[in-house]
Amino acid sequence: MKIVFDQVDKKFGIVYALKDISFEIDQGEFVFLIGNSGAGKSTLLKLILNQLKPTSGKILLGDIDLSNGNKDDVNNTRRKIGVVFQDYQLISDKTIEENIALILDIVNYPKEKIQSRIDKVIKEVNLGTRRFLFPSQLAGGELQRASLARALAIEPEVILADEPTGNLDPENSWNLVKLLKDINKENNTTIIMTTHNNEIVESMGKRVIKINDGEIVKDYNISKKS
Amino acid sequence: MSPLQTTWHHIRRSPFQSLIATTAMFLSFFFISTFIIINSGLSTVLKYFETKPEITLFLKDGLDTATVENLQKDLSSYQGIKEITFISKEKALTIYKEQNKNNPLLTEMVTASILPASFEITVSEPEVLEKIYQNYSTKTNVIDEIIYQKDIITSLLNWTNATRQVGFAIILIIASISFLTMITIIGMKITNRKDEIKISRLLGASSFYVKKPFLLEGIIYGLFGSIFGFLFSFLLALIFQKSINSFFQPITFIDLNVNFYLILLFAEIITGTLLGFIASWIGAKRYIKF
Known part of the structure; x- marks a missing residue:
């Protein structure tokens, strides 16, 4: 699913959160969104998820114009996107397994395959012993992996990761990024990840979009560190 | 998790709210059932007097x-x-x-x-009754006593109508309170689960998908409230049938007619389910804005 932003503005009152944003992201790309806090990275992800509507401009996800899309289009598009939120957004009174089952139910995943799919993603993120625990019983790194497991479960075309390493220690941060990299490579899943961690960005050798005060100031590829 | 499982989960997570909603429905249907049983008895009394000579x-x-x-x-x-x-x-x-x-x-x-x-x-x-009464009440040499049923029927009819009107008003008030209680409780439950609904919507859940468990919840409260309300009323009818009927003798005020009670139960289940659904639908529409 190709993602296209065409001269997108997003204003909150009279303040521009994003201004004249234009870019294209092809299926299978791994893109880092970097910039200071309040630069507009999360707003951009929210626009992709249609959590916010653009003030002007056009946002295309595949064939669907989200700026004019109806509710069904929005829901269908969201079902193709896995989201890893910085604050996890796991449902507190459901176990990790139930949280994953919920999204599979939302996307109408075949009932008979739900359990095997849960087993697979739980294994992928190495949460086997934690699957029947509630979010409040998990540590930060585990919660982030649980959030990723939920995003992976639906076999998404795109994964949006909003500062997924923000609350993690260096080891867990690297493990998570490595996992995203593998998913990107093996499944050709588009990954859009916001981060403040320059070390990770520079070592990965991927495309980087730098945002400052709501405007794209740089869109470049960096060569991978050896 | 199926919608029914989710609904059951919601009920278990806030049992007191669920109890209030079911009790509200129970009270409504208890009063409705009792009113209908009393009304049926009053109709029998009226019929009895109407078929008697005037x-x-x-x-x-x-x-x-x-x-x-x-x-x-x-x-x-x-x-x-x-x-x-x-x-x-x-x-x-x-x-x-x-x-x-x-x-x-x-x-x-x-x-x-x-x-x-x-x-x-x-x-x-009916005008002729008054004439007969006037003419024959003076003929004491041949007439011993005159019983003029019109007075009884008129006064009975007045009482029956008054009872019906008061009963109907009470039911209307209680049903309205139950209905508003249901809307409020569903609203409270939605507010309690606001985060879950928001997350589900972000993950691609349709508006109906997130509303479905709450609609089912309303239907369940209506269903069980109507069944329990009917059963309690029926139980009271069973317990007090003898004493009430002996008071109204020779009229059978409480007639335990199986067909009548089955139809009443069926009608109340339908009404309860519908009321529960409408209340939860209004609640969901009012409170799910995301």
Whole structure:
């Protein structure tokens, strides 16, 4: 699913959160969104998820114009996107397994395959012993992996990761990024990840979009560190 | 997790709110069932009096046949008379025995000689009743007593109508309170689960998907509230049937007719389910804005 932003503005009152944003992201790309806090990275992800509507401009996800899309289009598009939120957004009174089952139910995943799919993603993120625990019983790194497991479960075309390493220690941060990299490579899943961690960005050798005060100031590829 | 499982999960997570919602529905349907049972009894009482003669002239003892025949002829001459039935002393005894067949003590001592003969008159034009009453109440040489049923029916009808109106008003108030309670409780449950709904919507859940468990919840409260309300009312009818019926004797005020109660239960289940659904739908529409 190709993602296209065409001269997108997003204003909150009279303040521009994003201004004249234009870019294209092809299926299978791994893109880092970097910039200071309040630069507009999360707003951009929210626009992709249609959590916010653009003030002007056009946002295309595949064939669907989200700026004019109806509710069904929005829901269908969201079902193709896995989201890893910085604050996890796991449902507190459901176990990790139930949280994953919920999204599979939302996307109408075949009932008979739900359990095997849960087993697979739980294994992928190495949460086997934690699957029947509630979010409040998990540590930060585990919660982030649980959030990723939920995003992976639906076999998404795109994964949006909003500062997924923000609350993690260096080891867990690297493990998570490595996992995203593998998913990107093996499944050709588009990954859009916001981060403040320059070390990770520079070592990965991927495309980087730098945002400052709501405007794209740089869109470049960096060569991978050896 | 199926919608039903999710609904059950919601109910378990806030059992007191669920209890209040079900109790509200239970109270509504308890009052509705009780009102309908009482109303049915009142209709039976009315019917009983309506099928009775509208005016009865009790004759003095010892009247000869010619006098009785003259009286009947005279009565027939009034316009608007539907039927005149002569009840002889013997027939009066048969009727008395039939009415008191369960109480042998009352029938043993009575003979035909102590019961008066009478004319039972039904009319097609009610105005004639007043004329007959006026004309015959002065004929004390042949008439012993006049029972004018119109007064009883009119007063009974007034009471029945008043009871119906008051009952209907009470039901309307209680049902409205239950309905608003349901909307509020569903709203509270939605507010409690606001984060879950928001997350589900972000993950691609449709508006109906997130509303479905709350709609089911409303249906469940309506369903169980109506069933329990009916059962409690039916139980009271069963317990007090004998004493109430003996008070209204010879009228069967509470008739345990299976068909009547099955239809009532079925109608209340449908109404309860529908009310629960509508209340939860309004609640969901009002509170799910994301």
